[in-house]
Amino acid sequence: MAKTNKTYQSALQEQDGVESPDSLSANVAKIIKANRKKQPSVKDLVSGITSGNITALSRAITLIESTNPTHSKKANEIITKCLPYANKSIRIGITGVPGVGKSTFIEAFGIHLTTLNKKVAVLAVDPSSSLSRGSILGDKTRMEDLVKNQNAFIRPSPSGDSLGGVARKTRETIILCEAAGFDTIIIETVGVGQSETAVHSMVDFFLLLKLAGAGDELQGIKRGIIEMADAIVINKADGENIKAAKSAKVEFNRALHLYPAKASDWSPKVSLCSALKREGISDVWTMIEDYTKTTSENQYFETNRNNQNKFWLLQTIEDRLKSKFYNSAKIKVELPMQIALVETGKTTPFAAAEYLLSL
Amino acid sequence: MAKTNKTYQSALQEQDGVESPDSLSANVAKIIKANRKKQPSVKDLVSGITSGNITALSRAITLIESTNPTHSKKANEIITKCLPYANKSIRIGITGVPGVGKSTFIEAFGIHLTTLNKKVAVLAVDPSSSLSRGSILGDKTRMEDLVKNQNAFIRPSPSGDSLGGVARKTRETIILCEAAGFDTIIIETVGVGQSETAVHSMVDFFLLLKLAGAGDELQGIKRGIIEMADAIVINKADGENIKAAKSAKVEFNRALHLYPAKASDWSPKVSLCSALKREGISDVWTMIEDYTKTTSENQYFETNRNNQNKFWLLQTIEDRLKSKFYNSAKIKVELPMQIALVETGKTTPFAAAEYLLSL
Incomplete structure (x- = not known):
């Protein structure tokens, strides 16, 4: 982008943007973007991981860490396929x-x-x-x-x-x-x-x-x-x-x-x-x-791993139940109101809980 | 019931029942039963409690402790009416x-x-x-x-x-x-x-x-x-x-x-x-x-009581969410199956939790 001469009419001045260096051709940019987008398949990643490929492992971990639902789905498939190993x-x-x-x-x-x-x-x-x-x-x-x-x-x-x-x-x-x-x-x-x-x-x-x-x-x-x-x-x-x-x-x-x-x-x-x-x-x-x-x-080693699995299963369920309840639109409105009623002695914590659970 | 002469034909002998004492007339029994059933009203109990009547207090506490839903409902009404005092x-x-x-x-x-x-x-x-x-x-x-x-x-x-x-x-x-x-x-x-x-x-x-x-x-x-x-x-x-x-x-x-x-x-x-x-x-x-x-x-005294009320409100909600989930008929069947799959390495605790929550 060539610089243009602007006449500033306001105290709010606009800075010129940073220009693309001339050495970066449109073609090169395209290639880089295409490479970035090329995501390996679940199959590729699993076979990479199980043959000890560190790049595949790192990429799969990045999918686990991602907040993108498509990535999470892919990550879950990879984990399930890796479980036997x-x-x-x-x-x-x-x-x-x-x-x-x-x-x-x-x-x-x-x-x-x-x-x-x-x-x-x-x-x-x-x-x-x-x-x-x-x-x-x-x-x-x-x-x-x-x-x-x-x-x-x-x-x-x-x-x-x-x-x-x-x-x-x-x-x-x-x-x-x-x-x-x-x-x-x-x-x-x-x-x-x-x-x-x-x-x-x-x-x-x-x-x-x-x-x-x-x-x-x-x-x-x-x-x-x-x-x-x-x-x-x-x-x-x-x-x-x-x-x-x-x-x-x-x-x-x-x-x-x-x-x-x-x-x-x-x-x-x-x-x-x-x-x-x-x-x-x-x-x-x-x-x-x-x-x-x-x-x-x-046999404690195996028992302990089984108990840990059960713990994480139940823990995950309970975390989700809570977050689903507290994040519901109704509860977000009603919970503060019930807390206020409890604080002013108009209701008991137990009656307020019953009410919120009945919504 | 008058005793009868029985000829026992089997080794299994039948004992005679205990007779009602003659002194207990049908009328007296009726009066006792009626008195037992006479439950004071919510209004009576609340006015009894707030005027310091120990019998009313004890009776209301018994309602709180009861597992009978009718009693629980009555108890909740009494508590709400007593809150201002x-x-x-x-x-x-x-x-x-x-x-x-x-x-x-x-x-x-x-x-x-x-x-x-x-x-x-x-x-x-x-x-x-x-x-x-x-x-x-x-x-x-x-x-x-x-x-x-x-x-x-x-x-x-x-x-x-x-x-x-x-x-x-x-x-x-x-x-x-x-x-x-x-x-x-x-x-x-x-x-x-x-x-x-x-x-x-x-x-x-x-x-x-x-x-x-x-x-x-x-x-x-x-x-x-x-x-x-x-x-x-x-x-x-x-x-x-x-x-x-x-x-x-x-x-x-x-x-x-x-x-x-x-x-x-x-x-x-x-x-x-x-x-x-x-x-x-x-x-x-x-x-x-x-x-x-x-x-x-x-002001800590009041703040603390408010925080305690909030704690019990949230605690009650979370206890109920859990017991509702774990006591559902579907989960009672599916949870042990998912635990078995987790234990044999067929699924992860997180995937099992997702599945159970989706039921």
């Missing part, structure tokens, strides 16, 4: 407060696993990432070595407005990663809110990363995190920290013994590591292998 | 593990309140009572002195198969007690399960009874009970226990300071008492008066 993995949840060294630990742990010929997928559940508050895993440079590794696949947290949405997407992504041959799935989550409970409900083994003397022991007990943990790993147990880390280990062991025995028959363990110096990392994997052995023998 | 009270929740001395404390506390010209209603939330596992308050002889007191009204926990049902009945009973002029409502609950959370959601002040050195501090922190408490009262602080009680007080004060400030701006207090010796009881009431003053001035 999934499930053959160990799913490990890793949590810990910011600063505990989760990224460093996962990098060291992931690299160790690849040296054992494992294929490692690292996912995250972080509902805050959609608020661009700085997603965990969002900055892949924090796992520089792992990211370059042929046998590792790292995917940041899907964005979504609710924990429920993020959790569903991550659970579906696990299935695709397993179908693509990843035998070790690591789900990272931040140590806040309900995310940990959601991740605990989708993994086989739940690992809590801690620092010695961080003084947040009460916090962990209060929020039920320690109760969920299959292992507490005290990170940064190096240099001058070693003594404090050792006494923290004693403390945590004592705390763990106050809890009743787990349904898994597994007694949670406490171990020390230095992710930075890559020390104590292989011990963590040995511990997880012990866990898998114990819980496979006593 | 309710709400003028302090509602106090009291919890503590079995053996902590809840009954003894409530008796001492209730009697103290009646000497201050208060009218005290004592209710309970104990869903286990329906399983006849021994209801709290079920045995009124445990509060012998209070039970005889003209200004006290004691009602055991309603029976009901779910905590939700018991909680609803208790909340409605609170309204009737308030309309009957009771200005201090005490809700007792056992220190187990979710009952405490339910009671916390229906009271203004939540009091946790403790013993010194019971060693269940972790339990209280873990289950979030300490976080809910507005006061921790250490009972049995008498004789040789005094020293231990005083050091427990220091410990609990320290634990309480680890929690963030409450929305009420009230700092939870720890105090000592001996319910048996009726010592330290008036201090508890003074503390509750302080609380009422603080939270009335900063």
Whole structure:
């Protein structure tokens, strides 16, 4: 577009648009657009995923994460077709407060696993990432070595407005990663809110990363995190920290013994590591292998996965029932009116609920 | 019926029935039956309740507790008519593990309140009572002195198969007690399960009874009970226990300071008492008066009651949505089938949920 001379007659001035560079011909633009639109078929993606093609896997995950109904439909078909190839993995949840060294630990742990010929997928559940508050895993440079590794696949947290949405997407992504041959799935989550409970409900083994003397022991007990943990790993147990880390280990062991025995028959363990110096990392994997052995023998491993599936089935139903009810046009009008009647003592919460349900 | 001589021809012998005593004429039986059926009207019950008639109050509560739909309808009318007279009270929740001395404390506390010209209603939330596992308050002889007191009204926990049902009945009973002029409502609950959370959601002040050195501090922190408490009262602080009680007080004060400030701006207090010796009881009431003053001035008292009403409104809706869905004939057939498909890896929990919701 050539510039034109305009006579501005108003205080509101109009800026000229940015021109297309001359070097971009109309033809080239057409080719680029056509390529963008060329979407692989469900069949292509499934055969790509099951033969371990990372591009196919990434594209299918993008469909899972999309809010476009056509994409969701396609994603559901892919997941159903991948299901027979999934499930053959160990799913490990890793949590810990910011600063505990989760990224460093996962990098060291992931690299160790690849040296054992494992294929490692690292996912995250972080509902805050959609608020661009700085997603965990969002900055892949924090796992520089792992990211370059042929046998590792790292995917940041899907964005979504609710924990429920993020959790569903991550659970579906696990299935695709397993179908693509990843035998070790690591789900990272931040140590806040309900995310940990959601991740605990989708993994086989739940690992809590801690620092010695961080003084947040009460916090962990209060929020039920320690109760969920299959292992507490005290990170940064190096240099001058070693003594404090050792006494923290004693403390945590004592705390763990106050809890009743787990349904898994597994007694949670406490171990020390230095992710930075890559020390104590292989011990963590040995511990997880012990866990898998114990819980496979006593059938807890399979029972737990079945229970998790039932949990997500019921959870999804209940979330949908609620959102359908509260998003109905009638209820959006009537609910605030009933709340006002309750607040002014004109009706009881129970009578108001009856009325709303009768609409 | 006169005895007849029977010749028994079979090994199966028939016993003669019990005869009506001659002294019971047909007329008397009629009168008794008619009196049993004479149910007072809604109007009679409401005017009885609002003029402080205990028989009317008890009868209306029985209607609330009934599973008969006609009774429920009548109960709802009574509650709506009583609402304008309710709400003028302090509602106090009291919890503590079995053996902590809840009954003894409530008796001492209730009697103290009646000497201050208060009218005290004592209710309970104990869903286990329906399983006849021994209801709290079920045995009124445990509060012998209070039970005889003209200004006290004691009602055991309603029976009901779910905590939700018991909680609803208790909340409605609170309204009737308030309309009957009771200005201090005490809700007792056992220190187990979710009952405490339910009671916390229906009271203004939540009091946790403790013993010194019971060693269940972790339990209280873990289950979030300490976080809910507005006061921790250490009972049995008498004789040789005094020293231990005083050091427990220091410990609990320290634990309480680890929690963030409450929305009420009230700092939870720890105090000592001996319910048996009726010592330290008036201090508890003074503390509750302080609380009422603080939270009335900063408007938290009213805000909290409004929030509780909203909570129960939404909770009731969600409970009903779920029970309606799961109790539908179709879902009762299809849900187990979908669970089986999920368990055998034929479908995902999310796809199964979609399917069930589409029925």
